Amino acid sequence: MSRQNQDYYSQALQIAQQGLTLAEQIKFTKGEAALHRTVGSAYYFLNDNEKAIEHYEEALKICKILQDFNSMALNYYNLNLVYRRQSKFYYSINNLQRALSLWEQLGNTSRMILVYRDIVQEYQTVGELQFAENYAKRALGLSLEIGSRKDEASLYEILASINKDIGNKEAVHEYFHKSLQIYEELGDQLLIARTMHNLAANVYEDNSAMAMDLYRKSAAIYEKLPMSNYSLSIVYNNLANIFKRNHQIDSASFYKEKSLKKAILSENAQTMAEAYNLTGRYYMDEGKLNRAEKDFRHAYDIAQQNGLTTILSEVLSGLSSLYYKKEYYKAAFDYLQKYKDVSDSLISEENRGIVHQLTMQHEFEKDEREMREAMKVKLEQQQQAVKYQQTVIVIVLFALVLTAILLVFLIRSNRHKKEANRELNRYKDTLEDMVEMKTCELTIAKEKAEEASRLKSAFLANMSHEIRTPLNGIIGFLRFIDSDDLTPSRRKEYIKVINNSSEQLTKIIDDIMDISKIEAQQMTVSPVPVQINMLMKELRVLFETYLQAANKEHIELVLDDSGFIEQDLIYVDTVRLRQVFNNLIMNAIKFTEKGYIRFGYELVGNNMLEFFIEDTGIGIPEDQLEFIFQRFNQVDLGNNRFYGGLGLGLSISRSLTQMMGGDIYVKSTEGAGSTFSFTIACNPC
Numbered sequence: 001m002s003r004q005n006q007d008y009y010s011q012a013l014q015i016a017q018q019g020l021t022l023a024e025q026i027k028f029t030k031g032e033a034a035l036h037r038t039v040g041s042a043y044y045f046l047n048d049n050e051k052a053i054e055h056y057e058e059a060l061k062i063c064k065i066l067q068d069f070n071s072m073a074l075n076y077y078n079l080n081l082v083y084r085r086q087s088k089f090y091y092s093i094n095n096l097q098r099a100l101s102l103w104e105q106l107g108n109t110s111r112m113i114l115v116y117r118d119i120v121q122e123y124q125t126v127g128e129l130q131f132a133e134n135y136a137k138r139a140l141g142l143s144l145e146i147g148s149r150k151d152e153a154s155l156y157e158i159l160a161s162i163n164k165d166i167g168n169k170e171a172v173h174e175y176f177h178k179s180l181q182i183y184e185e186l187g188d189q190l191l192i193a194r195t196m197h198n199l200a201a202n203v204y205e206d207n208s209a210m211a212m213d214l215y216r217k218s219a220a221i222y223e224k225l226p227m228s229n230y231s232l233s234i235v236y237n238n239l240a241n242i243f244k245r246n247h248q249i250d251s252a253s254f255y256k257e258k259s260l261k262k263a264i265l266s267e268n269a270q271t272m273a274e275a276y277n278l279t280g281r282y283y284m285d286e287g288k289l290n291r292a293e294k295d296f297r298h299a300y301d302i303a304q305q306n307g308l309t310t311i312l313s314e315v316l317s318g319l320s321s322l323y324y325k326k327e328y329y330k331a332a333f334d335y336l337q338k339y340k341d342v343s344d345s346l347i348s349e350e351n352r353g354i355v356h357q358l359t360m361q362h363e364f365e366k367d368e369r370e371m372r373e374a375m376k377v378k379l380e381q382q383q384q385a386v387k388y389q390q391t392v393i394v395i396v397l398f399a400l401v402l403t404a405i406l407l408v409f410l411i412r413s414n415r416h417k418k419e420a421n422r423e424l425n426r427y428k429d430t431l432e433d434m435v436e437m438k439t440c441e442l443t444i445a446k447e448k449a450e451e452a453s454r455l456k457s458a459f460l461a462n463m464s465h466e467i468r469t470p471l472n473g474i475i476g477f478l479r480f481i482d483s484d485d486l487t488p489s490r491r492k493e494y495i496k497v498i499n500n501s502s503e504q505l506t507k508i509i510d511d512i513m514d515i516s517k518i519e520a521q522q523m524t525v526s527p528v529p530v531q532i533n534m535l536m537k538e539l540r541v542l543f544e545t546y547l548q549a550a551n552k553e554h555i556e557l558v559l560d561d562s563g564f565i566e567q568d569l570i571y572v573d574t575v576r577l578r579q580v581f582n583n584l585i586m587n588a589i590k591f592t593e594k595g596y597i598r599f600g601y602e603l604v605g606n607n608m609l610e611f612f613i614e615d616t617g618i619g620i621p622e623d624q625l626e627f628i629f630q631r632f633n634q635v636d637l638g639n640n641r642f643y644g645g646l647g648l649g650l651s652i653s654r655s656l657t658q659m660m661g662g663d664i665y666v667k668s669t670e671g672a673g674s675t676f677s678f679t680i681a682c683n684p685c
Contacts, residue, residue: 006046008522013042028393033062037075044082052082073102073111080118089126093119113142113151120158124165133162150531150569153182153191157198164202173203190228190567190684193221197235208242215239225567226606227684229266233259233275240282249286256282260295273302273311277318284322292322313342405512474498474505511648514579518655525659527571529685532609533564535574536601543585543597550589556596563602570609571683576656580664583649584613584676592617595673608662609682614675620668629654629664653678 016038023031040055056075063072076099083091096119103111116139123132136158143151160175176199183191200214219235222228240255256279263275276299284292296319303312316339323332481494517523540559547553581599588597595616604610620628629650650664657664661681668674 008520009042009045013039013046016042029062030066030068031393033059033066033068033071036062037071037078040075040078044078049082049086053079056082069102069106070108073099073106073108076102077115084122089122093122093126096122109142109146113139116142120162124162129162129166133159133166136162149182149186150188150191153179153186153195156182157195160198160202169203176203188567188569189221190225190569193218193225193228194231196221197231197238201238208246212239212242215242225684229262230268230271233262233266233271235259236262237275237278244282252282253286269302269306270308270311273299273306273308273315275299276302277311277315280315280322281318284318284325289322289326293319296322309342309345313339316342405516474502511652514652515648518652523655523659525573525576525656527573527683529569530572530574531568532570532572532601533561533568535577536561536564536599539578539581539585539599543589546586546589552589552592555589555592555594558596558598560598560600563600565603565609567684569685571685572680573660576660577680580653580656580678581611581613583653584678587649588613588615588617588674591615592673603682604679607682608679610677610679612675612677614673616673619670619672619674620666621670622668625666625668628666 016035020032020035020039022028023035036055036059040052040059043049043051043055056079060072060075063069063075076095080092080095080099083089083095096115100112100115100119103115116135119135120132120139123129123135136155140152140155140159143155156175156179160172160179163171163175176195180192180195180199183195196214196218200211200218204210204214215235215238219232219239222232222235236255236259240252240259243249243252243255260275260279263271266272276295280292280295280299282292283289283295296315299311299315300319302308303315316335320332320335320339323329323335478498481491481498486494514523536559540557544557547555547557585597585599592615597613597615599611599613601609601611654664657678657680662679664676664678666674666676
């Protein structure tokens with residue numbers, strides 16, 4: 001971890017601990033649970049695993065008393081992450097099972113699928129194939145229930161892989177062919193190529209002609225697709241192995257070299273290390289020891305630099321055998337000893353974990369029964385009045401956090417102003433002979449400092465207004481709710497106002513926290529596989545509800561799919577991408593009174609996606625376009641009183657798109673509308 005990241009997480013830990021102390025003093029039990037989980041996460045990122053476990057377990061104790069089952073599941077899932085990092089796979093599985101049990105009872109389908117896949121991965125890692133198969137079948141049943149064809153096909157592949165290890169050839173053949181049939185129906189070329197490769201490697205390994213035909217078909221598809229060097233490296237290596245078994249050495253060498261070249265082009269450390277290791281073993285078997293030594297050395301350097309322990313173990317074994325053949329016996333012995341040390345470290349934790357499996361399974365079943373009973377009692381005894389009380393407490397806590405953030409901004413503003421004044425005094429005292437020449441520079445510096453102070457002051461005044469508005473709505477209507485003569489319909493209207501004001505206040509807090517993280521350079525992106533076309537359709541449904549909530553159903557929301565790509569499974573941080581869309585489309589809704597809002601994307605070049613949001617709103621003056629993405633700048637601070645908002649959304653959006661490998665642009669005509677475009681890197685799965 002970099003020093004900067006460590007300082008950030010240490011700061012976050014200190015703030016969370018202060019909040020925890022305050023929650024304990026005011027007996028805010030739910031806040032204690034949430035802050036224990038936050039403190040645990042801070043320790044997790046600071047690599048203090050024992051402290052992280054201690055606070056997650058403390059949060060669990062409180063959540064069990066409160067019967068807050070979703071928070072209990074989140075804490076179990078976080079404990080799984082800690083144990084997984086420690087390679088305590090059985091502890092990880094145990095906590096995943098507990099989280100799964102709770103989310104099953106709550107009916108949280110998306111969380112259930114996530115946990116199912118994690119459990120299957122962990123059981124495959126420790127070799128518990130029967131358990132892995134059982135959970136994979138549960139996940140398959142869920143995907144069939146919700147009608148997700150791509151998930152269904154993917155789980156058939158997982159089941160085929162598990163049955164390959166079990167030794168059930170008939171099941172392997174059946175599952176892979178089912179998977180291939182679905183992908184062909186969907187027309188997904190990338191997944192068709194992957195499944196053909198898996199069929200050749202796992203079903204037709206004893207039929208050279210059939211395997212070679214499938215490998216070549218798979219390679220032909222991969223060669224037409226971008227970002228496929230990793231997959232091509234594996235396919236060409238498998239073809240080389242077939243030619244070697246058939247004693248066609250020239251063809252085997254040809255495909256070994258092609259495999260290595262594709263691995264290098266992938267620029268992936270693990271792929272390159274594995275490829276160099278395989279070519280080293282190939283050339284060692286062929287008696288070309290100097291070439292083998294060169295490739296082993298490349299593999300060793302890459303594996304050691306990137307902490308690839310498993311590959312490093314294989315390379316050390318290869319180097320020991322190589323030097324033995326060269327009759328360098330001391331070197332052979334040294335590398336053999338290194339190989340044993342690395343191998344022992346890989347298996348020791350797994351052996352210790354097996355001892356705890358039965359005990360953990362028993363504890364899980366016991367806790368599961370207790371949690372189901374507690375859930376039943378919770379659902380029967382839950383009272384609406386408790387929700388109102390919890391809402392008020394959470395709002396007060398948010399207000400305290402906002403006050404602290406406002407103080408931070410004020411301190412920073414005053415600090416900058418004091419530094420500028422000290423700089424002016426130093427120039428005045430030490431550069432008397434250059435007074436006239438430096439006067440202009442000092443004036444400019446002072447004006448910039450004052451302008452920065454003015455902008456921040458205007459921003460803080462606006463933020464103060466924006467915070468008071470929802471708080472006044474919450475506090476005022478909470479007083480009205482206490483009245484005994486309210487009708488049910490009027491009480492429902494007041495509760496709706498309170499909820500809307502709470503959501504507005506939460507959005508303000510999120511924006512302030514995001515801009516603070518960006519200023520501290522602590523905002524990160526976490527790419528995950530996602531079907532981008534499906535995501536765009538989900539966004540259309542989401543923002544149609546926002547139009548209805550804003551009483552703007554007359555505005556047409558158009559999803560332009562003319563530029564959609566066919567191979568839409570890519571790596572992207574969906575949370576940050578949704579955040580950018582939310583900022584831009586909510587702005588379009590806010591500033592558009594009639595006409596339409598149109599959004600979509602298209603592929604630009606080979607590896608960039610360009611998204612756009614076009615509206616027929618009020619537009620932006622041309623002389624203001626260069627300022628709208630700057631922090632603490634708004635086109636018209638006075639106009640903000642009519643439309644509302646802090647003016648941070650576009651600044652946050654620019655920072656997020658740049659972190660995702662792109663940028664954001666705008667074209668606008670005042671009175672006619674605006675078109676915002678942004679790009680992100682496109683990394684296919």
